[in-house]
Amino acid sequence: MFRTTIEPFRIHSVEPLRLTTPEYRAAAIRDAGYNVFGLRAADVLIDLLTDSGTGAMSRDQWAAIQHGDESYAGSPSWFVFLEAVKELFPFAHVIPTHQGRAAERILFAAIGGPGKVVPNNTHFDTTRANVEYTGAEAVDLVIREGLDPAVEHPFKGNMDVEALDRLIADRGAENIPAVMVTITNNSGGGQPVSLENLRAVRAVCDRHGVPLYLDACRFAENAWFIREREPGQGNRDVADIVRELASLADGMTISAKKDPLANIGGWLATNDDELAERCRALLVLTEGFPTYGGLAGRDLEAIAQGLKEAVSHDYLRYRIRSTAYLGDGVERAGIPIVKPVGGHAVYIDARALLPHVPPLRYPGQAVVVALYEAGGVRGCEIGTVMFGRRPDGTEVPAAMDLVRLAVPRRTYTQSHIDYVIEVCALVAGRATELTGFRIVDEPAQLRHFTARFEPAP
Numbered sequence: 180m181f182r183t184t185i186e187p188f189r190i191h192s193v194e195p196l197r198l199t200t201p202e203y204r205a206a207a208i209r210d211a212g213y214n215v216f217g218l219r220a221a222d223v224l225i226d227l228l229t230d231s232g233t234g235a236m237s238r239d240q241w242a243a244i245q246h247g248d249e250s251y252a253g254s255p256s257w258f259v260f261l262e263a264v265k266e267l268f269p270f271a272h273v274i275p276t277h278q279g280r281a282a283e284r285i286l287f288a289a290i291g292g293p294g295k296v297v298p299n300n301t302h303f304d305t306t307r308a309n310v311e312y313t314g315a316e317a318v319d320l321v322i323r324e325g326l327d328p329a330v331e332h333p334f335k336g337n338m339d340v341e342a343l344d345r346l347i348a349d350r351g352a353e354n355i356p357a358v359m360v361t362i363t364n365n366s367g368g369g370q371p372v373s374l375e376n377l378r379a380v381r382a383v384c385d386r387h388g389v390p391l392y393l394d395a396c397r398f399a400e401n402a403w404f405i406r407e408r409e410p411g412q413g414n415r416d417v418a419d420i421v422r423e424l425a426s427l428a429d430g431m432t433i434s435a436k437k438d439p440l441a442n443i444g445g446w447l448a449t450n451d452d453e454l455a456e457r458c459r460a461l462l463v464l465t466e467g468f469p470t471y472g473g474l475a476g477r478d479l480e481a482i483a484q485g486l487k488e489a490v491s492h493d494y495l496r497y498r499i500r501s502t503a504y505l506g507d508g509v510e511r512a513g514i515p516i517v518k519p520v521g522g523h524a525v526y527i528d529a530r531a532l533l534p535h536v537p538p539l540r541y542p543g544q545a546v547v548v549a550l551y552e553a554g555g556v557r558g559c560e561i562g563t564v565m566f567g568r569r570p571d572g573t574e575v576p577a578a579m580d581l582v583r584l585a586v587p588r589r590t591y592t593q594s595h596i597d598y599v600i601e602v603c604a605l606v607a608g609r610a611t612e613l614t615g616f617r618i619v620d621e622p623a624q625l626r627h628f629t630a631r632f633e634p635a636p
């Protein structure tokens with residue numbers, strides 16, 4: 180009836196934003212080695228670095244925090260958390276962790292190792308790093324459409340099921356400890372996976388006797404896309420779709436900093452009793468006792484309440500529409516983006532925007548730095564800086580050079596987003612003048628977090 184999709188909440192507590200000048204920002208980013216991870220957050224005006232742990236909690240989550248019980252073992256908060264998790268993901272074992280990568284580290288420490296191969300639609304950076312750290316190989320098998328930013332497809336996160344079947348046959352099922360499917364596919368543009376595709380992946384896994392795990396960080400956004408786009412799903416409750424997604428898997432890893440609307444947390448879940456026992460032993464070594472993992476009782480309460488809010492249709496309608504609103508505006512500003520717009524972020528196609536900057540001069544990094552200098556907007560390179568370094572030390576261009584503008588949940592208003600669109604238009608107007616970068620210092624793993632750069636005209 181109305182054109183405007185409003186925020187289904189009003190603001191109860193505010194945080195100040197600090198305005199800075201282009202000169203100030205040019206000096207700040209230079210001092211940070213041209214790496215936006217090195218900036219002070221107070222020097223950022225609109226922070227779209229990540230949607231991870233950066234969302235606004237609700238009144239009811241803050242109230243739930245007051246119920247936090249900090250008993251070391253068997254806290255009531257653990258049971259509140261467990262019940263909320265199992266309501267959506269009824270796996271036999273739930274193992275709480277301080278965030279998603281801790282769940283990944285425990286899972287792959289238990290099932291990875293040299294000679295093993297882990298297929299995924301697209302591994303997220305921490306997932307890939309945790310697989311490779313054990314000596315195993317991480318293989319990305321997203322459908323062809325998922326690698327072309329300009330191609331429209333309702334489920335660009337889908338796994339290439341035939342390629343998966345071939346890989347398992349070639350490498351031997353005994354060497355595939357698990358197949359992972361990331362919903363939504365963050366590194367591939369926040370694109371969803373269809374129920375039909377997940378069912379087909381399940382069938383391949385069953386045929387080969389290989390378990391299937393979800394990287395379910397954005398399960399609710401993925402389920403909303405299924406409701407909106409998949410034939411026959413339009414009348415379903417999102418919570419019901421989530422339960423069906425879970426029923427197709429043998430377990431999951433998740434970061435509660437995404438769709439569960441918390442600032443910290445995660446978990447690993449599995450139906451495999453023997454694996455759960457080994458994972459709990461690893462959990463106790465570095466995270467904590469199995470009824471709190473790496474979390475305080477109050478965090479468990481915040482996650483439990485967040486899970487209830489995450490599957491609200493009013494919230495998801497607003498969430499997906501507000502991300503699309505940013506995407507529509509960025510595209511109107513003359514910037515090529517991954518189409519269709521994903522759930523949690525808009526992905527700029529930096530390779531297409533800066534065709535004069537070769538991938539090994541990091542066009543994504545050039546766009547990230549330009550957005551910050553122009554308007555104090557912090558995005559994140561998802562391309563050759565993040566994925567270009569191979570475990571053998573060589574460097575190759577990533578499949579795509581993207582810049583992710585991730586939208587924190589329930590945090591920015593429409594005028595903040597209109598401002599970001601104006602900054603994008605300014606950068607688009609300067610595109611031909613932007614130059615690439617070279618890396619002057621980098622760590623062996625996950626280099627994008629701490630590498631230092633210099634301009635490479």
Ligand SMILES: Cc1ncc(COP(=O)(O)O)c(C=O)c1O
Nearest residue numbers: 231278279280303305365396434
């Ligand atoms: C798809 C995906 N998997 C795993 C992770 C890791 O989660 P965390 O940052 O909580 O360690 C992330 C975080 O961004 C993610 O997007």
